[in-house]
Amino acid sequence: MATVRVETVIEVPAERVWEAVADVGAVHRRLLPGRVLDARIEDDERILTMPDGSQIRELIISVDHDDRRLAYAVVEGQKLPLTYHQASFQVFGEGPRRSRLVWLTDVLPHAMAPAVRARTERGIVEIKNVIEGSPEPR
Template sequence: MATVSVEVTLDLPAHLVWEAIADVGAVHRRLLPGRVADARIEGDLRILTMPDGAQVRELILAVDHRIRRMAYAVVEGQRLPLTYHHAAFQVLDEGDHSRLVWLTDVLPHAMADAVRARVERGIEEMRDVLELNESER
């Protein structure tokens, strides 16, 4: 299994970043507006609707407030030919700043570079949205 690890430093305290990550039903508003058109929760599933109408179903595995970690597995609707996709976010406190870490495990191994490109772009978008939203408060 290939593991993709990306991280970004945010000019925000960890508790603010964690609030957005832990709000799993609001990814389309708080983290990736424009990339995700809608999100809804049905039990332990998060159903993401993309701007083109395609849907991705994710099983929410953990939302751990103590260690600021959220884990999920994509179970349906992947846009890449993956047979396995598990990921986790963790928010680390660095004083006035925070670090957001996104670990993604995928199969087949050969898809790691394609996944890395998407995850790198996504984490940068999340950072920009979070920092912009906080500066507008």
């Protein structure tokens, strides 16, 4: 199994980054607006609607507030020809005003890792820009 790891430093406190990541039903507003049109939660699954109308169903495996870690697996609607896709986000504090966001993705077949890497590299930059551009809560 291939593992793709991408990470970025975000100039926002870890608590705020985690708040956005852990809000699993709001990925379309808080992390990837434009890339994800809508998101809804049904039991332990998140259904993402993409701008072209296609849907991706993800099983939410864990939302661990103590470790600031979200794990999920794509179970239906994958656009790439993958037989396995599980990923996690983890947020680490790097001082009072910045954090590190790490996105790990395990995929099969191995040969698809470069395509997954390209998508996650674009995605993490988009996430960073959205979070850094979001106003602080009052």
